[in-house]
Amino acid sequence: MKVEALKCRICGKEFPPEALYTCDNCFGPLEVKYNWDWIHDHASTEKIEKGPNSLWRYRDFLPVNGEPVDLGAGFTRFIRATNLGEELGLKNLFLIDDSVNPTYSFKDRVVSVAVTKAKEFGMKAVGCASTGNLAGSLSAHAAKANLPAYIFMPKGVEKGKIIQALVHGAKVIEVDGTYDDANRVATEVAEEHPDWGFVNINLRPYYAEGSKTLAYEAAERLGWNLPDQVVVPMASGALLCAIYRGFRDLERVGFVEERDVVFNGSQPYGLPISKAIKYGGGIEPVRKMDTLVHSLAIGNPADGMFAKDIIERTGGFAEDPTDRDTIEAVKLLAKTEGIFTELAGGVTVAGLKRLVEDGRIDKSDVVVVYLTGNGLKTGEPVLDYLDDTIKIKPRLEEFEEVVA
Numbered sequence: 001m002k003v004e005a006l007k008c009r010i011c012g013k014e015f016p017p018e019a020l021y022t023c024d025n026c027f028g029p030l031e032v033k034y035n036w037d038w039i040h041d042h043a044s045t046e047k048i049e050k051g052p053n054s055l056w057r058y059r060d061f062l063p064v065n066g067e068p069v070d071l072g073a074g075f076t077r078f079i080r081a082t083n084l085g086e087e088l089g090l091k092n093l094f095l096i097d098d099s100v101n102p103t104y105s106f107k108d109r110v111v112s113v114a115v116t117k118a119k120e121f122g123m124k125a126v127g128c129a130s131t132g133n134l135a136g137s138l139s140a141h142a143a144k145a146n147l148p149a150y151i152f153m154p155k156g157v158e159k160g161k162i163i164q165a166l167v168h169g170a171k172v173i174e175v176d177g178t179y180d181d182a183n184r185v186a187t188e189v190a191e192e193h194p195d196w197g198f199v200n201i202n203l204r205p206y207y208a209e210g211s212k213t214l215a216y217e218a219a220e221r222l223g224w225n226l227p228d229q230v231v232v233p234m235a236s237g238a239l240l241c242a243i244y245r246g247f248r249d250l251e252r253v254g255f256v257e258e259r260d261v262v263f264n265g266s267q268p269y270g271l272p273i274s275k276a277i278k279y280g281g282g283i284e285p286v287r288k289m290d291t292l293v294h295s296l297a298i299g300n301p302a303d304g305m306f307a308k309d310i311i312e313r314t315g316g317f318a319e320d321p322t323d324r325d326t327i328e329a330v331k332l333l334a335k336t337e338g339i340f341t342e343l344a345g346g347v348t349v350a351g352l353k354r355l356v357e358d359g360r361i362d363k364s365d366v367v368v369v370y371l372t373g374n375g376l377k378t379g380e381p382v383l384d385y386l387d388d389t390i391k392i393k394p395r396l397e398e399f400e401e402v403v404a
Contacts, residue, residue: 001035001038002034002035002038002039002042002060002063002065003017003032003033003034003035003063004017004033004034004035005017005033006018006020006030006031006032006033006205007030007031007032007033008023008025008026008028008029008030009028009029009030009031009306010023010026010028010029011023011025011026011028013025013026014033015030017032017063018121019121019123019194019197019202019203020202020205021201021202021203021204021205029204029205029302029303030204030205031205031208032063032205032206032209034061034063036252036253039060039061039253040253042060043060043061043253045220045224045255047060048216048220049220052075053072053075054070054072054073054074054075055073055074055075055109055112055113055210055213056068056070056074056112057074057075058212058213058216061212061213061216061249062113062209062210062212062213063113063117063205063206063209064113064116064117064120064206065120066116066119066120067116067119068112068116069112069115069116069119069141069144069145070112070116070144071102071103071108071112071140071141071144072102073101073102073108073109073111073112074101074108074109074112074213074217075217076096076097076098076100076101076217077095077096077097077100078094078095078096078097078217078218078221079094079095079096079097079337079339080093080094081093081094081095081336081337081369083336083337084332084333084336084337084349087332087336088352088353088356089356089363090356090361090363090365090367091363091364092364092365092366092367093367093369094218094221094222094227094366094367094368094369095337095339095368095369095370095371096214096217096218096368096369096370096371097339097341097371098214098370098371098372098373099339099340099341099342099345099371099372099373099374099375100374102137102140103133103136103137103140103164104133104136104373104374104376104377105133105136105137105342105372105373105374105377106133106211106214106239106370106372106373107133107134107136107137107138108137108140108141109210109211109213109214110134110137110199110200110207110208110209110210110211111134111137111138111141111199111207111210112141112210113206113207113209113210114126114197114199114200114203114206114207114210115138115141115142115144115145115147115197115199117197117203117206117207118145118147118197118199118203119145119147121197122195123147123195123196123197124147124148124195124196125147125148125149125150125193125195125196125197126138126141126142126145126147126148126149126150126196126197126198126199127149127150127151127152127186127189127190127196127197127198127199128151128152128186128198128199128200128201129152129153129179129182129183129185129186129187129198129200129201130151130152130153130157130165130182130200131153131154131157131161131179131235131294131295131296131297131298132153132157132158132161132162132294132295132377133161133295133342133372133373133377134199134200135151135153135157135161135162135164135165135170135172136161136164136165136168136377138151138165138170138199139151139164139165139166139167139168139169139170140164140168142168142169142170143168143169148170148171149168149169149170149171150170150171150173150186150189150196151165151170151171151172151173152173152175152182152183152185152186152189153165153172153173153174153175153182154174154175154177154178154179154181154182154294155174155175155176155177156294157174157294158294158377158378158380159380160376160377160378160379161377162174164377173185178287178289178297178299179297179298179299180285180298180299180300183200183201186198186201187201190202208238208241208242209242210242211238211239211242211243211246212242212243212245212246212249213246214239214242214243214246214370215242215243215244215245215246215247215249215250216246216249216250218230218243218368219247219250219255219256222366222368224250224255224256225256225257225259225366226247226250226256226257226259226261227261227365227366227367227368228259228261228262228362228365228366228367229261229262229263229264229316229361229365229366229367229368230243230261230262230263230264230367230368230369230370231264231265231266231348231351231352231355231367231368231369231370232263232264232265232266232348232370233265233266233267233296233344233345233347233348233351233370233372234265234266234267234271234273234274234296234301234307234318235267235295235296235297235298235301235344236298236301236302236303236304237265237273237301237302237303237304237306237307237308238302238303238307239370239372240263240265240303240307240310240311241303241306241307241310243263243370244261244263244310244314247261260314260315261314262314262315262316263310263311263314263316264311264316264317264318264319264351264352264355264360264361265277265307265311265316265318265319265351266318266319266320266321266347266348266350266351266352267296267318267319267320267347268289268291268293268296268297268320268321268322268323268326268347269291269320269321269322269323270286270289270290270291270320271286271289271291271296271297271298271299271301271320272284272285272286272299272300272301272304273301273304273307273308273318274318274319274320275320276304276308277308277311277312277317277318278317278318278319278320282305283301283304283305283308285299285300286299286300287299291323292323292326292327292343292378292381293323293326293343293344293346293347294343294378295342295343295344295372295373295378296343296344296347316360317355317358317360318351319350319351319354319355320351321346321347321350321351321354323381324385325350326343326346326347326350327343327346327381327382327385328346328350328385329345329346329347329348329349329350329353330342330343330345330346330349330375330382331382331385331386332349332353333345333346333349333371334375339371340374340375340376341371341372341373341374341375342372342373342374342375342377342378343378343381343382344372344373345371345372345373345375348369348370348371348372349369349371352367352369390402
C-alpha cells in the first residue's frame with residue numbers, strides 16, 4: 001500500500017491511516033508516512049508528464065486510492081516575471097499563479113485531496129474552519145462530491161468569499177470572534193460527529209499533502225530542477241512546510257538533484273511566525289490581529305514552529321509587511337505582470353521586495369514566488385488606494401481636455 005501510517009511530527013509515534021490528526025502520546029500533529037518502495041515502483045517523470053493538466057498528475061505522491069473529486073485544480077500558470085523582476089532587480093523570477101484555480105485560490109489543491117479522502121472513508125458530510133478561500137473551495141468540492149458542507153467563519157470575512165460558499169449550497173456559520181474561535185467550535189463539532197470530515201481538522205494530515213503539488217510543479221516547470229529560493233505566504237505555516245516536504249519527496253525518488261533551497265516566508269505585520277523569526281523568541285499566539293489580510297490572520301498558527309524551523313535551517317528569513325505595503329505590492333504586481341492577486345499575494349510580493357532590498361536574495365538567484373488567490377475576492381480594501389474614475393460628459397472635447 002502507498003500509505004503505511006500516520007506519524008506524529010513530535011514524538012514519532014505511528015497510528016493507522018484513519019481520520020486522526022493528534023497524537024495521543026504528546027498531542028503533536030500527525031503527518032502521512034508513505035511506502036517509498038511503492039512510490040519508486042509506480043512513479044516516474046515520464047508518467048507525470050503524460051498525466052492530466054491538474055494536481056492529479058502527481059497522484060502517485062498523494063495519500064488517496066479512490067477516484068478523485070476533481071474540479072481541475074493545479075498545474076496553474078507558471079510565469080517568468082520579467083517585468084516585475086526588472087523592477088526589483090531579479091533576473092530569474094518565476095510566479096506560480098493559483099489565482100486561476102477553479103475557485104480562485106490554492107485551497108482547491110488541498111480540498112480536492114481531502115474531500116477525495118472523505119469519500120474514501122465513507123464520511124457523510126464535510127466541513128472546515130475558514131477565513132474565506134477554504135470556504136469557497138470546500139463548498140464547491142462538496143457540491144461535486146454530493147456531500148453536505150458546514151463552514152465556520154470568523155466575523156468580518158469579505159462578502160465575496162461568503163457569497164462563494166453560500167452559492168454552492170454550504171451551511172455557513174459565522175462565529176462572533178477570530179479565526180481561532182471559529183476553529184475551536186469546528187473542532188468541537190468534528191469531535192461530536194466523527195463521521196463528518198473536517199478537512200483542516202480530522203482530515204488535516206491528508207489535506208496538507210495537497211499543497212506539496214506546488215513544489216512538484218515548480219520543479220517540473222524548471223525542467224526537473226529546484227529553485228535557489230522560494231517566497232511563501234504564511235498563515236498557519238502549513239503551506240511552507242508542505243512545499244518543503246514536496247522538494248524532499250522529489251529528491252528522495254531521484255527526480256531532482258539535491259539542493260539547499262532557501263525558504264522565505266511573509267506574513268502581515270505583528271503575526272506570530274514572522275515576528276518570532278525577525279525579532280527572536282518562540283511562536284507566541286496573538287489574540288488581537290489588526291490587519292486587512294484576513295486570509296493570513298491566524299493568531300495561533302498550528303504549524304508555526306515547524307515553518308520557523310525550516311526557514312531558519314535553510315538560511316531563509318521572514319518578512320512582515322504592513323497593510324499599506326501589501327496593497328502597494330498588489331498594485332505593483334498588477335501594473336508589471338497583469339496579475340490581480342488577493343491581499344495574501346500582496347503580502348508575498350511585499351516580502352519579496354524587502355528580501356531583495358535587504359540583500360537576502362541575489363539578483364541571479366532562481367526565485368519562485370507563490371500567489372495563492374485572486375484579487376477579485378478582496379477588491380474592497382484595495383479600492384481606497386486606487387485613483388478615481390475620470391468623469392466627462394459625452395463630448396470629444398472633454399476627453400481631450402482631461403488627457404491633455
